[in-house]
Each structure stands twice: as C-alpha cells, then as structure tokens.
Amino acid sequence: MKSPRPIIALSLLLLGTLFVLRLFAAESKSTSAYEYATIRWAGKENTHIVRPGGLVEFIGLELRKLPKPDRADDRAFYMNLAMNGLTKEGYEFAGMSSDEIVMRKLVNR
Secondary structure, eight states: OOOSHHHHHHHHHHHHHHHHHHHHHOOOOOOOEEEEEEEOHHHHHHEEOGGGGGEEEHHHHHHTTTTTOOOHHHHHHHHHHHHHHTTTTTTTTEEEEESSEEEEEEEEE
C-alpha cells in the first residue's frame, strides 16, 4: 500500500499557496472622506463661507479689497474669487445652485 504522505504534503502546499495569495490580494480599506464648504452669495458685503464643522466666515472685507472690472457681474466676479480662495486650500468644485457653490476637499481619517 502506498503512503499518503505525498498527497498530504501536496495538499498542504496548495492550501498554503492559496492562503498567501489571498493575503496579498486583499484590498486595504480606504479611510479617506470628503469635507464640504459652501459659498453663499448674499451681496458683496454679506457673502460667506460655511466651513466644515459649522464655522461661518464672512468674506465681505476681503472681497472689498479687490477692484471689480467695469461691467463685470458682481455675483460672478466675487463668487469666482471665493472659489479660487478655497481652491488654494485644497477644495474642488462639487456643485452649485443659483446662490450657492459647494466645494469639497479630500481628507484622510
């Protein structure tokens, strides 16, 4: 009668190989998420940014420092400046309505 040792050894080797392949093929869970900020147009003086965590920042003082070109639309010009400011902080465009622009930033948690 033949010894079952070669069959057992081959089976263990196959199971070990499958285990190692499965171990390295597993995807790591991503822990990144987005934070959102909303720019709300309420005229040049009262335009504000609602930041993550509920902090509201009125940016009218900063907007008044920059001269608007003649015949440029107030809302479009100043909202564009606010968007560019948030872009420098790592935010990207996420969506908009008639008076709001939503920006998002990828954060690792």
